[in-house]
Amino acid sequence: MMDSRVKTLAKNLIRYSLKLKAGEKVLIETRGLDIPLVRELIKEAYAVGGLPFVNLKEPRIDRAIIEGCSKEQLELMYKWEEERMLAMDCYIGIRLPENAYEETGINFEKMELYNALYDRKLLMEVRCPTTRWVVLRYPTPAMAQAAQMGTDDFEDFYFNVCCLDYEKMSRAMDPLKALMDRTDKVRITAKGTDLTFSIKGMGGVKCDGECNIPDGEVYSVPVRDSVNGYITYNTPSMVDGFCFDAIRFEFENGKIVKATSNDNERLNAILDTDEGARYIGEFAIGVNPYVTRVMNETLFDEKIMGSFHFTPGNCVMGCDNGNVSQIHWDLVLIQTPEYGGGEILFDGEVIRKDGLFVREDLKGLNPENLK
Secondary structure, three states, rough: OOHHHHHHHHHHHHHHOOOOOOOOOOEEEOOOOOOHHHHHHHHHHOOOOOEEEEEEEEEHHHHHHHHHOOOHHHHHHHHHHHHHHHOOOEEEEEEEEOOOOOOOOHHHHHHHHHHHHHHHHHHHHHHHHEEEEEEEEEEOOHHHHHHHOOHHHHHHHHHHHHOOOOOHHHHHHHHHHHHHHHOOEEEEOOOEEEEEEOOOOOOEEEEEEEEEEEEOOOEOOOOOOEEEEEEEEOEEEEEEOEEEOOOOEEEEEOEEEEEEEEOOOHHHHHOOOOOHHHOOOEEEEEEEOOOOOOOOHHHHHHHEEEEEEEEEEOOOOOOOOOOOOOOOOOEEOOHHHHHOOOOEEEEOOEEEEEEEOOHHHHHHHHHHHHH
């Protein structure tokens, strides 16, 4: 029997996240095996008069392609994918993580070639700018293991997170967005962290279930040359099969001038991808009340209640500080007491302390008011 929660999730994705209309085309793409959700998405798309298309990918096959790829091959792959994507109105990307280390051991130069000429390029130049899109993970035993949970318990957690009342969350986000719209100076303190920057004129954007599932963040972007100080991230980040940990950046006038981690060479190679990779493209505050633990899955970790992420690379959609890069790397710092606490100040006023909002108009975003 079909899990009713899958039907609910499919309905929310088609009708709320994408707002698919009659006659519109939607590409449903999975990275992993076929799942019941895909079939439900097809049914929902047809139910509103949409035209669904499906593309199934498999990580081990992708790995085999990457290991032997050439410039000519990737350029042709990109051309094919670009043509299809430009014909779409909407995109749903579903990943089914089976092995977080699947890309470990791939030649670094081959991986970067694949990202620069095909995968990352398709994301930044075609999919995001030209379609209404939503991306999500789907629960697997591997995700449950990473979260240190039983598979059934993890599925319950997943559907609580992904099927919460995003319309209610959206309304609660309005005061934080309005505050960001009129804020100039931001200061953030935490263990190993003391940052200052300006978001004057950048504005705030709500992430309330339309582009990411799970969702739950309000973001802005620093004025490009305004960031000064240092930050020590306290969550790991998996990139191309390597798990970065203990990442620390030092900033001078917006630029990362020193970067250290458990692999300094690999870290700095990413930051040297282009000029924009050493500047910040997003500052976002996480508020999802059900996401409270690190899973080493960015789509979940960046929404952790009491966290924020501070992102090297390309400026985020809807906030333009002029920074351009092939990189957009969401790195997360949690400020709850278990992680050492910390404060966020807007124009000298503490708005969040130790992961909880203290301004009266923002308390609707605290977990007891969102669950």
